Amino acid sequence: MVQSVLTRPSRPTPPPRTPAPKGKRRHGQGAAYLFLSPWIIGAALLTIGPMMASLYLSFTDYDLFSPPQWVGVDNYVAMFTGDDRFWHAAGVTAKYVLISVPVKLGLALAVAMLLNRPRRGVGLYRSAFYAPSLLGASVSVALAWRAMFSTDGTVDRVLGAVGLDLGGWVDNPDLALLTLVALAVWQFGAPMVIFLAGLKQVPPELYEAAEIDGAGPVRRFISVTMPLLTPVILFNLVLETIHAFQAFTGAFVVSSGRGGPSDSTLLYTLYLYQRGFSDFRMGYASAMAWVLLVVVAIITALVFRSARRWVFYAGEGR
Missing domain, CATH: 1.10.3720.10 (MetI-like)
Incomplete structure (x- = not known):
């Protein structure tokens, strides 16, 4: 029993994983950006864009009907x-x-x-x-x-x-x-x-x-x-x-x-x-x-x- 345990062959080590080719990695990243694109577009158009516009308008005199006039602070x-x-x-x-x-x-x-x-x-x-x-x-x-x-x-x-x-x-x-x-x-x-x-x-x-x-x-x-x-x-x-x-x-x-x-x-x-x-x-x-x-x-x-x-x-x- 002891001898069989001692002589039991060791588990083979798995071969090292080779990195995926650059083409496949780029393809995976492209798929990820494709699925994220609705959120990215929504954040840019509905959140970041209006925030930047609001920041600009805060330095202007704007009444909704005429073009904004820059007034600084x-x-x-x-x-x-x-x-x-x-x-x-x-x-x-x-x-x-x-x-x-x-x-x-x-x-x-x-x-x-x-x-x-x-x-x-x-x-x-x-x-x-x-x-x-x-x-x-x-x-x-x-x-x-x-x-x-x-x-x-x-x-x-x-x-x-x-x-x-x-x-x-x-x-x-x-x-x-x-x-x-x-x-x-x-x-x-x-x-x-x-x-x-x-x-x-x-x-x-x-x-x-x-x-x-x-x-x-x-x-x-x-x-x-x-x-x-x-x-x-x-x-x-x-x-x-x-x-x-x-x-x-x-x-x-x-x-x-x-x-x-x-x-x-x-x-x-x-x-x-x-x-x-x-x-x-x-x-x-x-x-x-x-x-x-x-x-x-x-x-x-x-x-x-x-x-x-x-x-x-x-x-x-x-």
Whole structure:
């Protein structure tokens, strides 16, 4: 037996692979570019081309009807030094982002943790909670939202029945922005699904070990769940922050395109729309769009830079 093993012939080594001829490699690359060509053409015509045109228009005076006239950085100077509504819209947008994003992510995580427990009909609950994200901030949903939060609407009547006579939220400058925040938070289904996928990746033995050590539910959440969810939290935080800065439909429909009352719902994108398509100052609107792009890029970079301190990856040495 030992002798047969010792004398067993070794497995022959495979011959070295010869590189494919240049003609075949070029043919493979040509096939790859052929299949990628619809995406490349679409990106060039629908994304890169309009972006470059918008960048050029941001340095011009353009009203959609006459040829653009080069004005240099006048649009940017006027924006930062002579437009009070620009700064007001920026402040309203910042307030909207700072309120809606944390509340939305907190609610999404809470519901994801509830749906992570095995129970009967959990698939139906997941679908029901995800449905608002499929509807999105469409015009029909925003119209229904405005009707619910208007004077004598559903919310006004329910609050009035319990003694809270706040009137219509969409007509109150102190509450109108909260209407848009509620509309954004209502669509928590997408980050909820991502959180749920992250919770499925947490090893159950970590919870068992923490429970043996005497950790309660709150301690297990702080010491086990949150550290392992930090990459998912980072992903959702970046996506939802970008989406919040781009919010437009809800503000346009709820305020009838004016940003009222008293400019309390004048989000940045809504003011950009007003300058471009109501005042026909498309060059100014293009400059506003590029300022928004730069601001979002800076905020995203800062979030990623801060992630080095609070995002934990499994197997990473600290």
